[in-house]
Amino acid sequence: MTDENEGAVPAEQAASATGCEGLAAEVHYPPVDNGLDYLVSVVDHLRGEEVGRRELKYAVVHLQAAVECLLKYRLELEHWSLVFKNPGDAKRSDLDDGSLTTCTVDQTVTRLVNLAGVAISSKEDKDLKQLASLRNQLQHYGRLHDAKVNRYVIEAKAADVLEFLIHFVDSELLPRLDPPDGETAESLARIREGLDEIRGYVAARMRRLRPDLDPVKSRTVQCWNCDQYALIVGGKAGAYCLYCHYRRGPDDIASAYAYEVLDRTEWSAIRGELDPVYWCPVCGGEALVRRVLTAADPRNPVDLCFHCGETFSGMDECVRCGEPFAPTGGESACDGCLHAAITAE
Structure with missing residues (x-):
């Protein structure tokens, strides 16, 4: 956008002229709020009776994004170098500008258990690995290689990982941070409500199957x-x-x-x-x-x-x-x- 007399219009003025003042501000999502926002998206996509292909895809993708965001942030709280793929080559400047290559989820779990003393059970580790496999298939290939994976499987797996992440936030993140603000508390309440609904759907289906x-x-x-x-x-x-x-x-x-x-x-x-x-x-x-x-x-x-x-x-x-x-x-x-x-x- 230009002005005939003044030349180029500053970005702030351009944003104001189009009603997009917020877009001109710095893009910044605190790690915990970012992870919780992904989880809110997960429960929104899985709630209700009408859960389609698109909802399932984004539920899996966003759940994996939440896992990476929240677990790696806990690792960073232990020491900032631990989130690098190779901690020995870590540079603080790479972390600050976001240009680092981070560790994998498997490496994150191993370091959390071995270096930070975080309790992650073998079942929880297995659930996280299965979720990562589902995400990779959906994101990179747009399909699941195993035709047996359907809504019922994704909802049950998502509920397990959701439950783990809520406990992880409560026990490993919030005690190490400032008291949560109203938005954080609201997100957690919304996620818990969504988890109850998903768990309720799984339980209701099992009740319907009980006679068989x-x-x-x-x-x-x-x-x-x-x-x-x-x-x-x-x-x-x-x-x-x-x-x-x-x-x-x-x-x-x-x-x-x-x-x-x-x-x-x-x-x-x-x-x-x-x-x-x-x-x-x-x-x-x-x-x-x-x-x-x-x-x-x-x-x-x-x-x-x-x-x-x-x-x-x-x-x-x-x-x-x-x-x-x-x-x-x-x-x-x-x-x-x-x-x-x-x-x-």
Whole structure:
């Protein structure tokens, strides 16, 4: 915009002439307010019955932005150099002008735990990694590679991360800052209200599924796709989650559960832990997983066969072959090993 007599018009005058005075001011978003603003956007996109593709996309993208903003700011409060990808090369000027290359979310979590003493559980770490994967797929490819990820999955995952971030702000950020102003308190109240609504939607859907889940709750486990106790196993077709419609074939369902939910691998036994999968004493299939939590009693683990759906309690491991068996009279070996020992004599 120019003036015939004076030449170029100063930016402030141009902004005033167009009614955009605020745009001429310095763009500055304090980190906590910035992160909370992203979270407000998340709950706004996920609230209500009509949640479409666009709402889901921005909920995931903005939730990941909030994670990065809030966690890295806590790291910066510990020491400003820790937010750099390579702290040894940190320059304060790069932080001040925003030209630094920051650490990844994984690095941020590791440094928060190891250097700042922040408590982040393995489940919370897993939720954060799953969110980052969802964001990358949506932002860079515009689609999800896993067709099983739908509204139900995103809402359940978002609720878990939202809950973690609210607690993180309350315990790790606000006590280290000045008392929150009215806008900050209002944002937190709005986020909590939105989380309650999202949690309520998840709970309401689970209640609607209860008549179908109750008859099979002894062989219903936590689905690693949506985290709900709605994955029914023990059928010929494999496993099916009534909540998020996730399906898994019968061949690897037991090992998939052991890896994804129980964090067991082939190296578990080497570390003195349980093997991922054993042979079932009833159906003979290699699909028995020990210490499984089911919808029948989510606090007391049982041994469950993911092929036939049978559950066992009081099983011991055979001292000869290592396979689990149900002792009837104090014996320490399974019937097969006892028979083999007798016939060998």
